[in-house]
Amino acid sequence: xxxxxxxxxxxxxxxxxxxxxxxxxxxxxxxxxxxxxxxxxxxxxxxxxxxxxxxxxxxxxxxxxxxxxxxxxxxxxxxxxxxxxxxxxxxxxxxxxxxxxxxxxxxxxxxxxxxxxxxxxxxxxxxxxxxxxxxxxxxxxxxxxxxxxxxxxxxxxxxxxxxxxxxxxxxxxxxxxxxxxxxxxxxxxxxxxxxxxxxxxxxxxxxxxxxxxxxxxxxxxxxxxxxxxxxxxxxxxxxxxxxxxxxxxxxxxxxxxxxxxxxxxxxxxxxxxxxxxxxxxxxxxxxxxxxxxxxxxxxxxxxxxxxxxxxxxxxxxxxxxxxxxxx
Numbered sequence: 001x002x003x004x005x006x007x008x009x010x011x012x013x014x015x016x017x018x019x020x021x022x023x024x025x026x027x028x029x030x031x032x033x034x035x036x037x038x039x040x041x042x043x044x045x046x047x048x049x050x051x052x053x054x055x056x057x058x059x060x061x062x063x064x065x066x067x068x069x070x071x072x073x074x075x076x077x078x079x080x081x082x083x084x085x086x087x088x089x090x091x092x093x094x095x096x097x098x099x100x101x102x103x104x105x106x107x108x109x110x111x112x113x114x115x116x117x118x119x120x121x122x123x124x125x126x127x128x129x130x131x132x133x134x135x136x137x138x139x140x141x142x143x144x145x146x147x148x149x150x151x152x153x154x155x156x157x158x159x160x161x162x163x164x165x166x167x168x169x170x171x172x173x174x175x176x177x178x179x180x181x182x183x184x185x186x187x188x189x190x191x192x193x194x195x196x197x198x199x200x201x202x203x204x205x206x207x208x209x210x211x212x213x214x215x216x217x218x219x220x221x222x223x224x225x226x227x228x229x230x231x232x233x234x235x236x237x238x239x240x241x242x243x244x245x246x247x248x249x250x251x252x253x254x255x256x257x258x259x260x261x262x263x264x265x266x267x268x269x270x271x272x273x274x275x276x277x278x279x280x281x282x283x284x285x286x287x288x289x290x291x292x293x294x295x296x297x298x299x300x301x302x303x304x305x306x307x308x309x310x311x312x313x314x315x316x317x318x319x320x321x322x323x324x325x326x327x
Contacts, residue, residue, distance in 0.1 A: 003036035019097035021166035045071030058172030077184035098158035162262025162283015208234035215270025273298030
């Protein structure tokens with residue numbers, strides 16, 4: 001086995017980003033298809049304990065770049081360290097979670113390495129003659145392109161949120177090794193990090209989401225949906241029309257111009273299912289849709305569908321959930 005896959009993980013304050021586990025699962029699946037070993041790189045400061053946690057996945061080696069200069073993310077430092085490391089390792093594929101952070105720097109890294117670049121991969125598929133192909137959304141998710149890599153050399157790819165299940169990451173016991181690298185330099189000084197808007201919600205971490213659409217009818221008619229979310233311990237999300245109308249704050253938007261989510265349960269209430277919204281939630285494990293239009297596109301991706309007036313359906317549904325939970 002001479003081929004090599006490396007997964008570059010993302011963490012913050014010593015906690016692994018959920019999508020890093022998805023990237024590990026993707027890296028393991030990719031390695032199985034091309035008969036390669038799979039390793040990981042973890043960057044940060046004071047991350048030795050986290051490295052031990054990562055070692056519990058089915059990897060051959062976890063390479064740790066631990067330096068105070070990597071304590072706060074800057075694209076300069078990450079590119080500098082990864083460029084030298086990957087140039088020496090010459091992997092066939094490098095897998096990243098498709099996050100705001102990776103999108104910020106990994107195209108520049110690909111250029112520095114003169115490597116191929118495949119952003120936002122959603123699936124690995126077998127092509128004619130056994131060649132490996134990749135699928136990724138194009139035109140804002142309206143189409144799915146199937147592509148293959150031409151030529152030789154390293155290929156950098158990122159995997160879309162929810163495309164690969166974090167639960168499918170295989171366990172194991174990897175060796176942990178410290179990377180030898182020059183101290184990273186950067187022209188930027190991080191003065192502080194704060195969430196935009198203060199109380200910004202990260203829906204990508206939610207296990208259960210109750211999402212509302214224009215079909216709810218108005219801000220004054222959200223109460224039943226909010227009650228359902230509360231009793232389920234869910235987060236509230238929304239389609240873009242709800243946000244544009246000012247019924248909910250911008251950080252609740254799900255879709256191509258909002259957040260991409262992959263909860264275990266996604267309940268779509270009054271959402272027709274425009275492609276821009278489906279792009280943001282198609283990674284959900286189980287989708288329940290409630291809509292009065294039997295031809296609504298949301299039903300094409302739902303596991304369970306209820307056709308009817310949501311204002312008649314939600315009150316008894318809330319009571320049924322309360323009863324089932326013994327409340």
